[in-house]
Amino acid sequence: MPIDSPAVAQRFGDGAISGERALAYVSDFVALGPRVSGTTGAERAAEHLKDAFAKLGIDCAIDAFEDKTPAGAVTFRNVVGTIPGRGEGIVVLGSHYDTKSGIGTHFVGANDSGSSTGLLLELASVLGKSSHPFAEIRCIFFDGEEAVRKYGPTDGLHGSRRAARLLKEEGLPVRAVIIMDMVGDRDLKINIPRNCDPSLTRLAxxxxxxRGVRDRFGLMRQPLLDDHVPFLKAGLPAIDLIDFRFGSKPGTHDYWHTEQDTLDKLSAESLETVGRVVIELLNRLSPLATPAQ
Ligand SMILES: [Zn+2]
Incomplete structure (x- = not known):
């Protein structure tokens, strides 16, 4: 069967991905306010995500752990939802959900990290209702992506480092780790960083x-430090779908990490575009798919 055939595309319920619903998830999530790691805001956000999984009928656990940061020891919480299947291999879909500290009391991070958080809930909702051909699709919301000062072994990427280590220790075959970050900008241009798994980059x-949206996807000239890096370091195939240009005009970045990162800068269409590509990517990773011609 050709991999572009409707039968394969529909296996994961591609048509069921709704940008409107994803945006509603983002809106509800962002309304909780700032989610700086180690604060009650972050704890409230983790509980919100756990409740959202429960409503979708998806098994979920909060993995709380303590890690050193330049601001002292912090309790982080990864929120992990598991969608079991009858096939082979694990696929991880990941998004951070924390917001950067020190930006301002009104910084809600609608795009960074609300957009990918809402989209991941929408993907979980669709995938939870489908019978997928993997052993498991694991949806992980990472805490502590943002650095307090400067990225380093004890600053930033706390949740993804933890999840990568645990996944590696499990020793099960991992087909792909797909990270989403800043995927809601109305002016969407996903730029896949250079330091992503080459076959996953090609597949994406x-x-x-x-999906007819190749103009919305390109390659970044440089590598990028984001939640995919700990997985790569653990020897697992990982990719980061990120639009790292978020500003008032094309090519600018002036909304990023400012109080201008608000819901009105996002669109349902952008979320749906990325969601549909992720579903198509899963189809192409499927053990049942025939190789590309
Ligand atoms: Zn950020």
Missing amino acids: LDAAAA
Whole structure:
């Protein structure tokens, strides 16, 4: 069966991805306020995500752990939802949900990290209702992506470092780790960083072409430090779908990490575009898919 055939595309309920619903998830989540790691805001956000999984009928656990930061020891909480299947291999879908500290009391991080958090809930909702051909799709919301001062072994990427280590220790075959970050900008241009798994990068670009949105996806010239890096360091295939240009004009970045990062800068269409490409990417990773011609 050709991998572009409707039968394969529909296996994961591609048509069921709704940008409107994803945006509603983002809106509800962002309304909770700032989510700086180690604060009651972050704890409230973790509980919100756990409740959202419960409403979707998806098994979920909060993995709370303590880690050193430049501001002292902090309790972080990863929120992990598990969608079991009857096939082979684990696929991880990941998004951080914390907001950066020190920006201002009104910084809600609608795009960074609300957008990918809402989209991941929408993906979980669709995938939870489908029978997928993997052993498990694991949806992980990472805490502590943002650095307090400067990225380093004890600053930033706390949740993804923890999840990568645990996943590696499990020793099960991992098909892919797909990270989403800043995926809601109305002016969407996903730029896949250079330091992503090459086959996943190729698959993602092919998936974008198959969905007719190849113009919304490109390659970043540089590598990027984000939640995919701990997984790569653990020897696992990982990719970061990120639009790292978020500003008032094309090519600018002036909304990023400012109180201008608000819901009105996002669109349902952008969330749906990325969601559909992720579903197509999963189809192409499927053990049942025939190789590309
Ligand atoms: Zn950020």
